[in-house]
Amino acid sequence: MDFSDQRLSYEKGQLDQQSVPESPFELFHSWMNDAIEQKVQEPYAMSLATCGTDMKPSVRIVLMREITETGIVFYTNYQSAKGQDIAENPNAEVLFFWHELERQVRISGSIAKIDADKSAAYFQKRPHDSQVGAWVSQPQSGEVANREVMEQTFEQLQADYPENKEVPTPEFWGGYEITIDEIEFWQGRANRMHDRIVYTCDSDDSSWITKRLLP
Known part of the structure; x- marks a missing residue:
């Protein structure tokens, strides 16, 4: 399959370094709200890249569940492949990527577990069957003989924890926060002359330095 002749011209917006806010969080909030208003499907979905001591990068889609004052939060199984990577390399x-807006945002930084009580509070807000499903994925990414084994485990857990019974928060499950060190905003432009503005956190006073990058 040859896609070398397939291309689009991005012409929906622009990004001017002189008019961006001092804080990247203000711009991130604004872009996220734009994505929501444009009815982008799951605009909080993000590709998460990690790399353990084996030096092999891994990437997968996870869902951002909160924007904090310092970063972003998502939830997962701590014993998953991504959890192992994070334990080895934080x-x-x-x-x-929001195709409808011809925009993307890259965020990099350090990552750490959030408070266990906060993880538990979020877990109890999830739909009942999603709570049960979290217990099925143990260990997440581990090999399973077939789907029937998963289904049987799920049905047994549903019987153990009916709708009127609280599902306990697994000790192996919870949230991570990525504390942002650098965040890049990319706006597609015509002729591949894209706008790229990157914010870098100054470690001395926590202020933000902005610069334009070549496309």
Whole structure:
């Protein structure tokens, strides 16, 4: 399959370095709200890249569940492949891509578990069957003989924890926060003359330095 002749001209917007806010969080909030208003499907979905001591990068889609004052939060199984990578190398990068807006945002920074009580509070907000499903994926990414084994485990857990019974929060499940060190905003432009503005956190005073990158 040859896609070398397939291309689009991006002409929906622009990004001017002189008019961006001092804080990247203000711009990130604005772009996220634009994506929501344009009815982008799951605009909070992001590609998460991690790399353990084996030096082999891994990437997968996860869902951002919160924007904090310092970063972003997502939830997962701590014993998953991504959890193992994070334990070995607490640095990560995520990518949001909103095709409808011809925009992408790259975020990189350090990553750490959030408070267990906060994880538990979020877990109890999830739909009941999603809570049950979290217990099925143990260990997440582990090999399973077939789907029937998964289904049987799920049905047994549903019987153990009916709708009127609280599903306990697994100790192996919870949230991570990526504290942002650098965030790049990309706006597609015609003729591949894309706008790229990157914010870098100054470690001395936590202020943000902006610069334009070549496309």
